[in-house]
Amino acid sequence: MRKTAIIYCEDHFGTMDGKTANGLVRSSRKYQITGVIDSTKAGLDAGEYLEGKKNGIPIFESLEHAIETLAYLPNHFIYGIAPAEAFLKKDERAIVMKAMELKMDIVNPLHEFFTEDTEFLNQSIQYGVTIQDIRKPPQSKDLHLFSGRILDIQTPIVAVLGTDSAVGKRTTSIILEAALLEKGLNVAFVATGQTGIIQGAKYGVAIDAMPLQFMIGEIENQIMKAYDEEHPDIIIVEGQGALSHPAYVSSCGIIRGSRPGAVIIQHPPKRKNLGDFGFMKMPTIKSEIEIVENFSSSKVIAITINHENMSDEEIEDVVIEYEDQLQLPTTDVLKHGCDKLISSIFEAFPKIGDKKNKVLVN
DSSP: OOEEEEEEOTTTTTSGGGHHHHHHHHOOSSEEEEEEEOGGGTTSBHHHHHHSSOOSOBEESSHHHHHHHSSSOOSEEEEOOOOSSOOOOHHHHHHHHHHHHTTOEEEEOSSSOGGGOHHHHHHHHHHTOOEEETTOOOOGGGOOOOOSGGGGOOSOEEEEEEBSSSSSHHHHHHHHHHHHHHTTOOEEEEEOSHHHHHHTOSEEOOGGGSOHHHHHHHHHHHHHHHHHHHOOSEEEEEOOSBTTOSSOOHHHHHHHHHOOSEEEEEEOTTOOEETTEEEEEOOOHHHHHHHHHHHSSOEEEEEEEOOTTOOHHHHHHHHHHHHHHHOSOEEOHHHHOSHHHHHHHHHHOHHHHHHHHHHHHO
C-alpha cells in the first residue's frame, strides 16, 4: 500500500520550479497524494489545473486548511518546490516544523539537508518522525567509480535528454516506460533526479548532489543494478539539464555513465531563454542534436515537445516543421502519446521489436 502525502508548493504549482509537485501529481508509485498546498490556486483540482483533466487531488490554501478538510492526516509532508537557490525561506521552515509537530514524516528534495539542521533534528526526535534528504549522497566509501562493466552489456539503453532543465524529460521517460510495458516488454527505468526517486523509481540517484568524481560511476552502478536484477529488454535513463547548458554538467555524466545507444531529445519551442538563467538564450533543437551526437557515440532517434505556451495548432505546426527539416519523428507525449517513439526504438533496436512481436503472437 502506498504511503499518503501532502505536497507543499506555495505559489509554484504548475510552474518550472514546481516540477517536483507537478511530477508527483502526474505519477507516484510510492505515495498516494492527498493534496497540494498553494494558496494562489486554492480550490482547484490539481490534475485539471496541470493537464485539463481532474484527478481528485485538491489544492489547499495552507497546511491548516488541508488538515481541516481532509478526512485523515497524511503521514508524509513533501516539499515540492525545486528553486534555483535550493534553500528554505523563514516561513517555510515554520511550515516544516508544524508538519513534524503533526507527526508527519518529512521528504526533502533540496540541497539543504534537514538531517544536518539541529532545529529540525530536535523537532523530529521530539515528535517521533523521520526526515528523508533525497539529495544527500552516501558516504564516499559507499560511492562508485566508473568500472567499464556497462561496456559489456547488450541491453539497449535509451536516454531522454533535453535542451534545458524542467522541460519534461522525466515525464516523457515515465510515459514511455509505461507504453513499452504495455507492449509486453520488460523495462527498467533509471531516475537521475530527486523527483523520480520520490515518485518511487526502483533504480536511481540524484546525480546533481554527487561529487563529480563519482557521478559517472554512480549512474553506471544504477544501470548495472537494474541489468543484474531485472534482465530488462530495454533501459530508459532520465536526463537532467542539457548538454549545452552553461551551468550544468549532469547530461555529460549521464551520457558517459549510461552509454546510451539512442537518445530522445525534449524541447520547448516557445521558451526563449534558459529557465533559471534568463540572460542566456535557449539552444535550438538542431544545435542540441549536433552537440549530443558529436559528444557521444549515440544517435538521436526522436524529438519530443514540451507544449508550454503553445496552442494545439502550434504543436501540430512544430511537429510538421521538425519532421520535415530534421527528418526525425516528433511528438508531444502528453497530447499524442508514444507511438512514434516506440517505432523509433524498434527501428533502432530491431531485436526489441522482434521480442514484442513474439509476445503478441504468444
